[in-house]
Amino acid sequence: MSKIQVNVTGAESFISANGLEALRPDGKAAFEKLTDGTGLGNDFLGWVKLPSETSNELLDDINATAARLRELCDVVVAIGIGGSYLGAKAVIEALSGAFDSYKPNTGTKVLFAGQNIGEDYLAELQDFLKDKKFGIIVISKSGTTTEPAIAFRILREQLENQLGREEAGKRIVAVTDAKRGALRTLANTEGYKTYVIEDNVGGRFSVLTPVGLLPIAVAGFDIHALVEGAREMEKGTLAGTDTSAMTYALYRNALYRSGKKIEILVNYNPKLHFFGEWWKQLYGESEGKDNKGIFPAAVDNTTDLHSMGQWIQEGERIIFETVVSVATADRELRIPFDESNLDGLNYIAGKRVDEVNKMAELGTRIAHIDGGVPNMQVVIPALNANTLGSLIYFFEAACGISGYILGVNPFNQPGVEAYKKNMFALLEKPGYEAETAAIKAKL
């Protein structure tokens, strides 16, 4: 049985039986494109068998590097953006204790930079690192992305000023292309420890490569269990015995064709906030092209029931929801009985907090379905490294299938270049003279 249970009963009534049946051949063809490599972007299918092809020796090597960084550093800054940031952030947030970052002496902390160009963010990070033993993992597949390059230049200078170039170099690890890019050249010149991002794995599919695994290991989490969870999912999915990814891909496309243009990924566990951010990037960059694609949004419930809940319940009916549900909470906490009962809560005294949360989840699903919002549920048994690995592979596989059903190349992101071109033109980057003239004429 699949570790991931996809419950589509809340979506059925919004899709005609014909609509779904008509999609099945497209789903089959999409799956075959992924497995035989005959689809668009087929030079980026390295992620399909990545979990099973990842050796335990590589994982041990990553763990050894992580242990060395943990020994040398109180803080490690993971520098990267997009696929070189979100996977690690999502997994670390999902597995960390909610208040771990406020606790002293709980091991090396992983912070992030290069995912924005916030001057205040970087200056405040510099202040924070001033009296800390810190290291850097700089991650960029292309090795040329502006945001991480700026952050790395600033933090590398700080580290070298603190320790000298040689000692700083021992605390810097680069994850980048095997041969190309400015970061590869710099890493080779400075003799940094490096890990390679294979050519055939795109950024947003790279969380299970050293891109995600090294920061996750530094944060102290079990990368063997994470990859093992993905391996299990890969095995079932590719053998066709686990059809959960296919089901999800088919239903979301059927809903899209019935006019539901926005998908909201919903969680009822605050630790999954950044998992929603990772998912948004995976689906947004993979599907939003050729003037097509479901717009991926995310909410954290029950928090957002008191903000976005109104819109979801009664706004324009162009949305559907996918709830990522964690079957069992890790901890047990019961609501106490109170003699005075002034808050009127004694009717739930003795119940676990998670039971109340689950009733909020169920009540909301029913209310939204009644209000015209189709609802799917993706259930994992518990939140741990192993289930997260399975969930990551599930969403990656479904994304590949879904993108091919939609008829796009799920593995490129040509639209991302537009802002870069304008930014370089405005900053008068050498080589952009014509663009600079053209954009200035518009101002």
Ligand code: PA5
């Ligand atoms: O999914 C993608 O390919 C992108 O989001 C990239 O991960 C992102 O642009 C960062 O690129 P790079 O790792 O080359 O710096």
